[in-house]
Amino acid sequence: MSSPLDIKxxxxxxxxxxxxxxxxxxxxxxHLVRKEAIEKFSQLSFPTTHDEDWRFTNIAPxxxxxxxxxxxxxxxxHQIKNYIFEISKKNVLVFINGYFSHELSKIERSxxxxxxxxxxxxxxxxxxxxxxxxxxxxxxxxxxxxxxSTAFTRDGAFVYVPDNKIIEEPIQILFITxxxxxxxxxxxxxxxxxxxxxxxxxxxxxxxxxxxxxxTNVVTEIYAGENSTIDHIKLQEENLNAFHISRTEVDQEKGxxxxxxxFSFGGEIARHDINTRFNDEGGxxxxxxLFLxxxxxxxxxxxxxxxxxxxxxxxxxxxxxxxxxxxxxxNGKVIVRRDAQKTNAFQENKNIILSNGALINTKPQxxxxxxxxxxxxxxTIGQLDADAMFYLKSRGIxxxxxxxxxxxxxxxxxxxxxKIEEVKKYLEEVLVKRFxx
Amino acid sequence: xxxxxxxxxxxxxxxxxxxxxxxxxxxxxxxxxxxxGSGKSTLAQVLAGRSExxxxxxxxxxxxxxxxxxSPEDRxxxxxFLAFQYPVEIPGVSNVNLLxxxxxxxxxxxxxxxxxxxxxxxxxxxxxxxxxxxxxLLSRSVNDGFSGGEKKKNEILQMAVLxxxxxxxxxxxxxxxxxxxxxxxxxxxxxxxxxRSTIVVTHYQRLLNYIVPDFxxxxxxxxxxxxxxxxxxxxxxxxxxxxxxEQKEFA
Numbered sequence: 136m137s138s139p140l141d142i143k144x145x146x147x148x149x150x151x152x153x154x155x156x157x158x159x160x161x162x163x164x165x166h167l168v169r170k171e172a173i174e175k176f177s178q179l180s181f182p183t184t185h186d187e188d189w190r191f192t193n194i195a196p197x198x199x200x201x202x203x204x205x206x207x208x209x210x211x212x213h214q215i216k217n218y219i220f221e222i223s224k225k226n227v228l229v230f231i232n233g234y235f236s237h238e239l240s241k242i243e244r245s246x247x248x249x250x251x252x253x254x255x256x257x258x259x260x261x262x263x264x265x266x267x268x269x270x271x272x273x274x275x276x277x278x279x280x281x282x283x284s285t286a287f288t289r290d291g292a293f294v295y296v297p298d299n300k301i302i303e304e305p306i307q308i309l310f311i312t313x314x315x316x317x318x319x320x321x322x323x324x325x326x327x328x329x330x331x332x333x334x335x336x337x338x339x340x341x342x343x344x345x346x347x348x349x350x351t352n353v354v355t356e357i358y359a360g361e362n363s364t365i366d367h368i369k370l371q372e373e374n375l376n377a378f379h380i381s382r383t384e385v386d387q388e389k390g391x392x393x394x395x396x397x398f399s400f401g402g403e404i405a406r407h408d409i410n411t412r413f414n415d416e417g418g419x420x421x422x423x424x425l426f427l428x429x430x431x432x433x434x435x436x437x438x439x440x441x442x443x444x445x446x447x448x449x450x451x452x453x454x455x456x457x458x459x460x461x462x463x464x465x466n467g468k469v470i471v472r473r474d475a476q477k478t479n480a481f482q483e484n485k486n487i488i489l490s491n492g493a494l495i496n497t498k499p500q501x502x503x504x505x506x507x508x509x510x511x512x513x514x515t516i517g518q519l520d521a522d523a524m525f526y527l528k529s530r531g532i533x534x535x536x537x538x539x540x541x542x543x544x545x546x547x548x549x550x551x552x553x554k555i556e557e558v559k560k561y562l563e564e565v566l567v568k569r570f571x572x
Numbered sequence: 573x574x575x576x577x578x579x580x581x582x583x584x585x586x587x588x589x590x591x592x593x594x595x596x597x598x599x600x601x602x603x604x605x606x607x608x609g610s611g612k613s614t615l616a617q618v619l620a621g622r623s624e625x626x627x628x629x630x631x632x633x634x635x636x637x638x639x640x641x642x643s644p645e646d647r648x649x650x651x652x653f654l655a656f657q658y659p660v661e662i663p664g665v666s667n668v669n670l671l672x673x674x675x676x677x678x679x680x681x682x683x684x685x686x687x688x689x690x691x692x693x694x695x696x697x698x699x700x701x702x703x704x705x706x707x708x709l710l711s712r713s714v715n716d717g718f719s720g721g722e723k724k725k726n727e728i729l730q731m732a733v734l735x736x737x738x739x740x741x742x743x744x745x746x747x748x749x750x751x752x753x754x755x756x757x758x759x760x761x762x763x764x765x766x767x768r769s770t771i772v773v774t775h776y777q778r779l780l781n782y783i784v785p786d787f788x789x790x791x792x793x794x795x796x797x798x799x800x801x802x803x804x805x806x807x808x809x810x811x812x813x814x815x816x817x818e819q820k821e822f823a
Contacts, residue, residue, distance in 0.1 A: 526660040526714075529620050530674040530730060531648035531681070540673065544664025544713075 139181045139198045146283060147177055149204050153287055156206075164266060165258055165288070172275040172285035179279040191464045191496040192435040197378045197404055202320035202350045204287055205232035210313055210344065212239055218309055218342055222557050226251060226306040231313060233321035233351075234290050248297040251306060254324055255290040264295050269326055272356045273384040278408075280380050284322050284354040291324035291353075294337060298330035298360070305336040305366075305555055312373070314347030325355040329363035329391075336366040338558060341401070343374035353381040359391035361415075366394045368558060373401035375430065382408040389415035396553050397424040397436070398562060400569065404433045411449075412441040413475075424453040425549040425562075427569050428461030428493070435464035440480065442471040445505075448479040454549050455486040456542055457493035458570070467512065468500040475505045482512040487519060487545055489538075489570075519545075542570050573598045573769050574639075574738060579630035581611075581618050588614045590794035591630070596738070599766040603780055603805060604773045606791035607813040612773045613657060615791070616742040619771075620654035621647050634738070648674075649681035651737030655727035655744050662714040667726065670714050671696065671733050678734060699732035703759040721752035728759040739763070740771045745779035757782030777809035792816060 150173045154161060181198055182189035210231050219227055228251060229239035235253030242251050250257075250264075257265045275285040292308045310323050329335060341351060351373060359365050373379050379402040385393050399405055411420050426434045440449045455463045465484045486495045499512035519541045527537035543566055550562045574596040581589035588611045596602055606612050618625045619632065621644030632639040639647060662670075675695075676686040687695065700707070703725045715723050724744055731739050741760065745753055760770065760783050772783055780788075780802065788804040789796045797816060798804065808816070 520660075520662075522660045523662045525622060525644060526656065526662070527670070527674075528644040529648055529654050529656075530670065530734065531645055531678040532670075532674050533645045533677060534643075536673060536677065537645075540665055540669070541662070544662060547664045 142198045142201065143177070143181065145201050147173065150286055153204055153289075157289075160259055163258060163261060165269065168270050169286050169288060172282045175275050176279060176282035176286055179282055181279055188437065188466070191462070192404070192406060192433065194404060197350065200318045200348065200350070202318050205234070205319040205321045207234040208232055208313060208315065210236070210239065210311065214344055215239060215309065215311055218311070218340060220307060220338065220555075220557050220561070222555055223304040223307050226302070226304050228253070228292050228306070228308045230290065230292070230308070230310045230323055232319060233310070233323045247300050248295075249300055249302060250293065250295040252293045253290050254288075254293045254326060257293050262293075264328055265293065265326060268328055268356060268358050270356075272358065272386045273354045273382055278382070280352055281354055281382055284324055284352055287322050288324045289322070291326070292339075293325070294327040294335065296329045296333040296335045296363070299332045300330070301334040302336070305338050308337065308339045310339065310341045310351070310353070311344060312342070312349050312351065312377070313344040314349050315345075316347060318348050318350075320350045320352065322352045325353070327355070327365065327367075328358045329360045329365055331361045331363065333360060333363040335364075336368070336555070338368045338370070338555070340370045340372060341379060342372050343377060343401075346374050346376055348376045350378040351380070353379075355381070355383045357383065357385040357393070359385065359387045359393050361388045362390040363388075364392045364394075366396070366554065368396045368553060368555070369398065369407075371397075371399040371401055371405055371407070373405070375401060375403060375432065377402050379405040381406070383410070385409075385411035385420070387411060387413050387415075387418040387420065390417040392419045394421045395423065396549075397422075399424070399426040399434050399436075400565060402432065402434070406435040406437070408437045408439075410439040410441070413444050413447040416444050416446040418444070418447040420447070420449040421552075422449070422451045422453070423549050423552050425546055426455045426463060427566065428455070428463055429458045429569065430461060431459070432461045433464075434462075435466075437466045437468075439468045440470070442469065442475040442478045442480060445474060445476045445478065447475070449481070451482040451484075452549060452552075453484045454546060455484075455495060456489065456546065456570070457486065457495060458489040460490075460492035462493070463495040465495070465497040465514070466500060467498070469502070469510065469512075471501075471503040471505050471508050471510065473504040476507040478505060478508040478510070480508070480510040484514040485545075486516045487542070488516060489519070539567060539570055542566065573635060575633040577631050577633075579618070579632060580628045581614055582626045582628050583614060583624065587628070588794055589618070592794075592796060594789065594796065596769050596771065598769055600787065601764070601770045601772065601783065601785045603785035603788045604771060604791055605775070605777075605788060605805060605808060608775065610791045611794045612775075612791050613742055616654060616740050616771070616773050619647075619652060619740055620644060645677070646681070648734070648736075649678045653731050653734055653736030653739045655724075655731055655739065655741045657743040657746060659715045659723040659727055661716045661718075663716045665714050667710050667712060667714055668696070671730060674730075675734060696733060699729060702732050702762050703729045704755050705729050720747040721749065724748055724752065724756050725759070728756050732759060732763055737767065738769050738771070740773065742773045743775065744772070745774055745776065753779065754782065777805045780805045790816060
């Protein structure tokens with residue numbers, strides 16, 4: 136069996152063959168960043184439960200495998216078509232094993248300077264926007280998984296909405312894994328940038344075509360320009376054998392509004408780090424999440440909201456439903472810096488445990504250095520309300536149906552926050568299927 | 573229809589009902605009166621199947637079936653309905669959804685075809701008139717943010733929609749002003765039929781001015797100490813429960 140150190144060396148060794156596969160692209164400026172990142176990767180260690188940020192999340196099972204950096208494969212349209220929502224026909228980007236699939240994607244010819252593209256294309260073309268933003272927010276020096284992502288950055292989704300442009304149709308980005316029986320590592324690297332007053336809504340889905348064991352390590356950087364609005368919906372629906380580590384790093388300019396909706400159902404072990412930082416005044420951020428865990432799943436959300444400037448507002452609402460012997464972790468950190476007067480920061484984490492074997496660790500972490508602020512947090516862990524159960528049963532509704540109604544009610548206020556009807560409806564169906572055994 | 577024989581019930585190890593005998597025939601309205609803590613609500617809850625109430629002795633036969641062996645949902649499907657004294661608020665579950673799920677589960681159990689959305693709405697609208705209920709309450713979450721009167725009306729609406737064979741009204745009059753009381757009582761009266769029996773649990777005689785019982789039973793300290801016709805309720809109202817306590821002590 137391999138040790139975490141062997142695994143680290145395995146990835147370092149993989150970098151050599153990765154590098155040679157890059158061909159001409161290795162002469163582009165970003166390649167220096169990759170090299171710096173692999174250097175950093177070799178200095179960092181994989182986290183253990185002795186690290187505060189990973190105290191409850193034991194990733195030892197992930198470090199048992201020599202995951203092989205994925206190479207480009209194809210999939211047929213009929214295999215993926217059911218995963219595309221009806222809402223948008225034009226703005227669909229499909230990635231197979233982390234690589235952009237030109238055949239499966241549908242992108243309207245860019246007009247008005249709007250760009251929807253694969254990151255790889257943009258890197259090859261020496262995009263100014265990419266060079267200005269890529270790797271600037273998710274710093275590889277801090278976290279080994281980000282270092283791994285940066286070193287192996289090859290492809291991912293790139294969205295650019297210039298000043299005063301609004302994309303009305305939501306953009307759908309599908310990250311589909313097809314293992315073909317191999318333990319693969321897929322590392323999409325995404326970058327979304329908006330200009331002044333721009334608006335965009337992005338739906339990301341992470342899915343599997345088979346039950347193979349693989350590892351998705353995704354880093355998404357989002358830059359919200361002045362007064363722009365970004366809705367970011369992430370559906371993590373990997374198979375139950377998969378590992379999913381993801382980081383969403385958001386940088387918000389003056390008066391910008393960022394809304395995140397993160398739904399996690401899949402993966403044996405999954406973790407989402409979501410960090411947002413207010414660079415200027417008047418920003419708003421709303422982070423919402425729902426996770427459904429069954430069997431032996433482990434899911435961890437770590438959020439960090441950095442109120443670096445005054446007059447910004449953040450709302451966080453995360454809910455978890457845990458069954459069987461699943462394990463959930465929520466850590467919500469809010470920093471209100473000395474200058475950040477008139478900050479409003481509200482955080483809520485509610486969990487429902489459906490069985491004796493399930494476990495949740497929840498921790499709010501408020502660090503407030505300003506004095507004129509409104510901050511609140513609340514965390515609850517409970518079971519389904521016995522009075523409500525009896526009430527429903529006394530109306531002739533059976534145990535299973537009553538349970539499903541109450542679970543639905545618990546989850547619905549997170550689902551309802553999504554503005555896209557079709558996604559809302561889909562999530563409600565997932566909820567019903569998941570807990571109707 | 574309902575035969576209660578020597579029913580003893582414990583709540584948290586304490587005996588609350590100490591041998592209840594009660595027989596209700598189809599179409600009858602029975603009022604159960606008594607002071608606070610006499611066991612009225614316990615009786616109502618036990619019939620609906622609340623698991624915290626432990627039956628230690630006795631039996632309850634409903635339409636020839638051993639009621640105590642049935643789950644709460646099966647009791648409802650067999651035709652028992654409890655209008656709660658304190659209706660439960662369930663945020664996130666709409667009234668309509670609750671009613672539609674309930675009626676179809678009951679129909680399925682009884683081998684009837686489920687109602688589709690159109691049939692159900694037609695059925696529901698008819699019943700809403702009975703309780704003079706505002707349409708807007710339908711799409712709202714079950715009892716969530718309802719006033720006391722709205723909650724009780726909602727209980728009667730549920731009863732009207734589910735058309736039970738035995739309705740148990742647990743202190744439905746508590747917390748109601750006179751207008752709400754009249755509406756609720758009217759609803760109950762309109763639902764009265766030769767096939768439906770009703771148990772009205774109440775502390776006060778007031779409700780019985782509107783819902784006229786065939787029989788009145790007085791529950792005191794876990795036992796039925798006196799039974800009679802509707803005049804007994806008036807006598808109780810005039811003389812108070814102390815009168816009974818004295819009588820009982822003499823006996």
